[in-house]
Amino acid sequence: MTKYILTISVCLMVFASNAQQKNLQYFRPNSQLGLNVFETSKEDTIAYEGVRVRVGGDFAMQFQSLDQSNDANNLVELGSDFNLPSANLNLDVQLIDGVRMHLKLYLSSQHHEETWVKGGHIQIDKLDFVSPGLLEELMKYTTITIGLDEFNYGDAHFRRTDNARAIFNPFVGNYIMDSFSTEAFGEITLQKNGLLLVAGITNGKLNQSVTVNENTDNKPSFYGKIGFDESLGSEMRFRLTGSIYSNHGTSTGTYLYGGDRTGGRYYNVLHTIPDVDGATQGGEFEGRFNPRFKKLTAFQINPFIKYKGIEFFGIFERALGSNTTTGTVAQKEGDFTQLAGELVYRFGQDERFFIAGRYNTVKGQALESDTQDLEITRLNLGGGWFLSKNIVLKAEYVDQNYKGNAWTGRFAGAQFDGVNLEAAISF
Numbered sequence: 001m002t003k004y005i006l007t008i009s010v011c012l013m014v015f016a017s018n019a020q021q022k023n024l025q026y027f028r029p030n031s032q033l034g035l036n037v038f039e040t041s042k043e044d045t046i047a048y049e050g051v052r053v054r055v056g057g058d059f060a061m062q063f064q065s066l067d068q069s070n071d072a073n074n075l076v077e078l079g080s081d082f083n084l085p086s087a088n089l090n091l092d093v094q095l096i097d098g099v100r101m102h103l104k105l106y107l108s109s110q111h112h113e114e115t116w117v118k119g120g121h122i123q124i125d126k127l128d129f130v131s132p133g134l135l136e137e138l139m140k141y142t143t144i145t146i147g148l149d150e151f152n153y154g155d156a157h158f159r160r161t162d163n164a165r166a167i168f169n170p171f172v173g174n175y176i177m178d179s180f181s182t183e184a185f186g187e188i189t190l191q192k193n194g195l196l197l198v199a200g201i202t203n204g205k206l207n208q209s210v211t212v213n214e215n216t217d218n219k220p221s222f223y224g225k226i227g228f229d230e231s232l233g234s235e236m237r238f239r240l241t242g243s244i245y246s247n248h249g250t251s252t253g254t255y256l257y258g259g260d261r262t263g264g265r266y267y268n269v270l271h272t273i274p275d276v277d278g279a280t281q282g283g284e285f286e287g288r289f290n291p292r293f294k295k296l297t298a299f300q301i302n303p304f305i306k307y308k309g310i311e312f313f314g315i316f317e318r319a320l321g322s323n324t325t326t327g328t329v330a331q332k333e334g335d336f337t338q339l340a341g342e343l344v345y346r347f348g349q350d351e352r353f354f355i356a357g358r359y360n361t362v363k364g365q366a367l368e369s370d371t372q373d374l375e376i377t378r379l380n381l382g383g384g385w386f387l388s389k390n391i392v393l394k395a396e397y398v399d400q401n402y403k404g405n406a407w408t409g410r411f412a413g414a415q416f417d418g419v420n421l422e423a424a425i426s427f
Contacts, residue, residue, distance in 0.1 A: 022052040024094050026125045026143070030056050030426045032350075032389040035168060036306060038158045038229070038239070039198075042125065042141055042191050048097035056090035058164035060424040062172060066398075068269055071413035076271045076282075078416075083267045084108065086164040088118075098126025098139070102149070109163050110263030111284040118163075119182040121147025141192040148208070151185040152198050153223045153256070154243045154300035156315055156340075163262040166424035170344050170356040171380045172396045173265045173420075177317065177338045177362050178288045179245075179300065181206055181259025183221070194230035196241065198223075204247045206255040219249030229304075239304040250294040250323055257319070258290040266398070269416045281410055287400065289362050289376055293321030293333045309347050315340035319364075336364030336374075355383040365406075372406040394422045 025046045028037045065080035087107035094100050103120035106112060124144040127134040135142075150157060157180050161169040174180075187200030204221040227241030245256055263284035271282030300317040321333020340360040347353050358380040363373050382396035399417040407414070 022054045022094070024052060024054055024092055024100055025098060026100065026123065027092065030058070030090065030165070031167065032386050032392070036237075036304070036311070038155055039152070039189055039191060039196065040123070040143070042143070044125075044140075048094065052094040054090075054092040054094075056092065056427050058088040058090070058162075058166070058424070058426045059085065060087075060161070060164040060166045060422060061085040062267075063421040064267055064418070065420070066266065066269065066416050066418035068414070068416035070270075070402075070410055070415075072410060074272045074275075074410060075414070076268065076273055078268060078418075084110065084113070086110070086262070088162070088164045095122075096129045099124050099129060102147075104149075104162075106163050106262060109261075110267060111261055119147065119149035121145055121149040121185075141190055143189040143191075144187075145189070146186045148182060148184045150180060150182055150259075151200055151202055151223065152187060152189070152225060152243075153245045153298075154179050154225075154315075154317070155239075155241055155302035155304065155313075156300070159313060159342075161265060162260075164424070165426055166394075166422060167390075167392050167426040170342070170354060170384065170394070171358060171382050171398075172394060172422050173378070173380060173398055174260075174288065175315065175338070175340055176287075176289050176360050176376055176378055176400075177257050177291070177319065177336065178260060179256055179298070179317070181255045183255065183259070184208065187223075194228055196225065196227040196229055198225035198243075200224065204249055204255070206259050206261075215251055217250040219247065221245060221247040227302075235308050237304075237306045240302070242299065242301045244297070244299045246297045248295045248322070254290070254292050254294060254296070256296060256298060257288075258285070258292070260285075264288050266400075266416065266420075269400075270410060270414060272410050287416075289336075291319050291321065291336050291364070291366065293319065293323065295321060295323040295333065297322065309345055309351055311342075311344040311346070313342045313344075315360075332368040334365035334368045334370060336362055338362045350386075352386045353384070357381050370406065373404055374406045375403040377401050377403060390425055390427045392424050394420075394424070396420045396422070 023046050026040045028034045062083045066078045068075050089105040091103040100123045104118040107115050160174040183202035185202040190197040202221045223245040225243040229239040231237045264287040266287040270286040298319045303314045305312045317338040320335040324332045342358040344356040360378045363375040378400040384394035386392050402411045402414040
C-alpha cells in the first residue's frame with residue numbers, strides 16, 4: 001500500500017511541476033497562498049475562458065515518536081517510526097462563468113487504506129447561466145453551495161488538517177473536539193463590506209441511506225454563521241465569527257465531532273494490550289473527543305487577529321445535548337465546553353518560517369446527572385518551514401492528558417506526549 005501511495009503522489013507532483021495549473025474563479029489556493037483564507041472571496045478577478053480542469057493533490061507523512069501511560073498500565077508501547085503516508089486527489093472544474101465544481105478523493109488514510117470519495121460540491125457565484133445579468137447586484141456578494149461535503153460551521157475547519165491536506169495547519173494535530181463532517185447540504189453565504197452571514201441545512205447524516213427501520217428518526221440539521229472580517233490598515237486584520245449548529249434527530253446528531261472518517265492524527269494512541277481473553281480496545285480515531293449527543297446544539301465563537309507576522313486564532317465552543325434516555329431511569333444528556341488558543345509567528349522572506357503554540361481543553365459531563373467532569377487538556381508547541389509555496393516541513397511537541405476521577409477504564413489517568421515530524425505537499 002505504501003508503495004502504491006508513493007507512486008501516485010510522485011505522479012501527481014510530476015504533473016504539477018510540468019503542467020501549468022489553471023486559475024479558477026472564487027477559489028482558495030491549495031498552497032501557502034491559501035493560508036488564513038476562510039470563505040472564498042467574492043472578488044471577480046479571473047476571466048471565464050471556457051471549461052477549465054484543475055488537477056491537484058495532497059501528500060503527507062509523519063515520523064512519530066510518542067510515549068503513553070495510564071493508571072491500568074495496559075496501553076501498548078509506542079515506538080519511533082513512520083506512519084502510513086496519506087494522500088488526496090483534488091479535482092476542481094470551472095464549468096460555467098461563476099460556477100465551479102469540487103471533488104476530493106482520499107487515496108489513503110489511517111482509517112481507510114483504500115481509495116474512496118470524501119465528497120464534492122458545486123459553488124455558484126453567478127446566475128448568468130439562467131439568464132444573463134440575473135440578480136447581478138445580489139450575486140456580487142452572494143455564494144450558493146450545494147453538495148455532499150464539509151459544511152461551513154465554525155472557522156476551525158478552515159485551519160485543520162484534512163487527511164493529507166496539512167499545509168494550512170501549523171501543527172500536526174487537529175483540535176480535540178474536531179468539528180468536521182461530510183453531509184448532504186445546501187448553504188447561502190453573504191459577504192459585503194467585511195460583514196459575513198451564512199445559513200445552511202444538512203440532512204444530518206454522515207452515512208447516506210434511504211432505508212427506514214424502527215430506529216430511524218432522521219431530522220435535518222440547521223446551521224449558521226455571522227461575523228466580521230476586515231483589514232485595519234495594511235498590516236492588521238481582524239475577524240470575529242459566531243456559528244451555531246442544531247440537530248434534534250436521535251439517529252443523526254452524533255456526527256459533527258465524529259465525521260472525519262480518515263482517523264485521528266496521532267496513530268495508535270490509547271490502544272490497549274490484549275487482556276486475558278485476547279480482547280483489545282482502541283481504534284483509528286483516538287486522541288480526539290466526540291460527545292456523541294443524540295440531540296445536539298453546538299455554537300462556536302472564533303476570533304482571528306493578524307498583525308504583521310503574528311497570528312492569534314481562538315475557539316470558544318459549547319456542545320449541548322438535549323435528548324432524554326428512555327429506560328428505568330430517565331437521564332438527560334449533558335454538555336461540554338472547548339477552549340483553544342493558538343499563537344503563530346511567521347517570519348523570514350514571504351513568511352516562510354513559523355513558530356507556534358496551542359493550548360486546547362475540553363471539559364464537561366456526558367449526562368446532566370454526572371457529578372464530576374470529564375476533562376482533556378492538550379499542549380502543542382512547534383514550528384515549520386515552507387520550502388516553497390507548496391511544500392512545508394513541520395515539527396511538533398504534543399502533551400495530552402485525561403484529567404479527573406470521572407474517566408474510567410483505559411482513559412483513567414491516561415496521557416501521551418512526544419514529538420512528531422511532518423512533511424506535506426499540496427498543489
